[in-house]
Structures are given as structure tokens and as C-alpha cells.
Amino acid sequence: MSLTLKIALIQSPMHWENPQKNRGMFEEKINAISKDVDLIILPEMFTTGFTMTPQNLDSSEGQKTVQWMQDLAIQKDTALVGSVVIQEGELYYNRLFFVYPDGTFKTYDKKHTFTLAGEDKVYKAGTERxxxxxKGFRICPLICYDLRFPVWARNTSDYDVLIYVANWPIRRINAWDTLLKARAIENMSYAVGVNCLGKDGLGYEYPGHSAVYDVLGEPLTYSEKEEVLYATLEKEHITTIREKLKFLEDRDDFNLKG
Structure with a gap:
């Protein structure tokens, strides 16, 4: 039997700079999931919205959210992924947590901080992908603005799934739709994108458009409303297409510096 990965994407508005309220809201949505899922995906900065004033938050909120993710992962026997504002000393990070069902986790700090919003002046950028x-799948999780940079997502490690958690505004949503599909096609992997909805505390509007694309760029699910989206990723789909269409073997060979 081929391996499968059942995922749930939570597309939702968020309460501006209110971690406690957001944790409660997302917990209700997670508790309402009746389907058997292996991985639940939350948006970028899902407890605050895309804030450039993290000093408004209590310094303990990041760790409270990590503990909340661990508790839920264990309780639901599923993995959770999303990004959170984390403070370490005087530094802030837009940090993604992939929490396994046993409560252990791995992290990724957003590499491409969004200079248009001044994120580069507030949050320290990551350096490692x-x-x-x-569950038998190799996963590469990234954050929002990373989507615009194909070299960073380039499939040199034969991963099976790209995940982007985001706060992507309506004004540039065509780029989100186009690039998410392109990342799937060029890397011959599933591409999963989870965006948020509604207006944030600064008045920016977010339209959803969360989606999952298969190895050929065909959509498996897509939505513009507040809901939980579901998709089943199949390992056999990846191996069959890659064996038939050996495009990854023809990729250019180069190394990144800096």
C-alpha cells in the first residue's frame, strides 16, 4: 500500500496581537476536525497577525504558544506546523515550529524577511533551510515571502512536500497563486500554501487562497472562505511522475554562497 499524508489547512482570520485569543480560536477549530489527519497547518504568525511591533507582546507568549502546540499535538496524535513570534534576549524571530505527535519539534527561522513592511529591521533572518x-515524506517548510525566491526552495534534497505558511495580502494575491503552483511544478513536489483571511490591525486585507498543488501543478484543494481544507498526499504519485518525467535529473548544478 502506498504511503499517504492526510493534511488539514486552517484558513482563518486572526485577532491582532492577541496570542491568548488566537490560541483559543485555533484550538476550537482543531477540536472541530472530525477527519483523521496526520498534519494540521496554521498560517504565519498565527497568534498575532503579521505584526511589526512584537514589543507589544509579553516576552513569554512565544513559549506559551510552543507549549500549546506540543500539548495539542500529543492530545490529537497529529503534527502541527505554523510560525510564531519568538523573543530571545533583545532579538525577535519569525520562527516556524513543526511539532511531531510526541511533542518534539524542529524549527525554521524565516530566511527572507519582508523588507517592504520593514520585517528585516524587526526580526532576525534565518540562515538555514x-x-x-x-510519515515517510520529506518535507520542506518555509514562510510567506520565501515563496518569491525559487533558489531557496530548489529541490536539491529530493523532498516530497513544500509547505508555505503565510500572511499574503489581497493586493498581490495573483503572485501567491502563480508562484505556489510554479514551486510545485519546478520542484516536482506537492506545494501546500496556507494563508489567512480578513483585515489585520493595520488595515491590510488577506483573501485566503490557501491551496494544495500536486507534482504536476494540478490543484487538490483551494478556498477563499473561512474553513478547514483537506487533502491527501500520495507518495506513489510523486515516485511515479518522477520516474516517468525525470526533469529533476536535468536541473542545473550550482551552490549557494552567503
């Missing part, structure tokens, strides 16, 4: 294994 993360690829992890879960």
Missing part, C-alpha cells in the same frame, strides 16, 4: 521527515 529545514528539511524533515514525517
Amino acid at each position: 529545514l528539511t524533515l521527515e514525517y
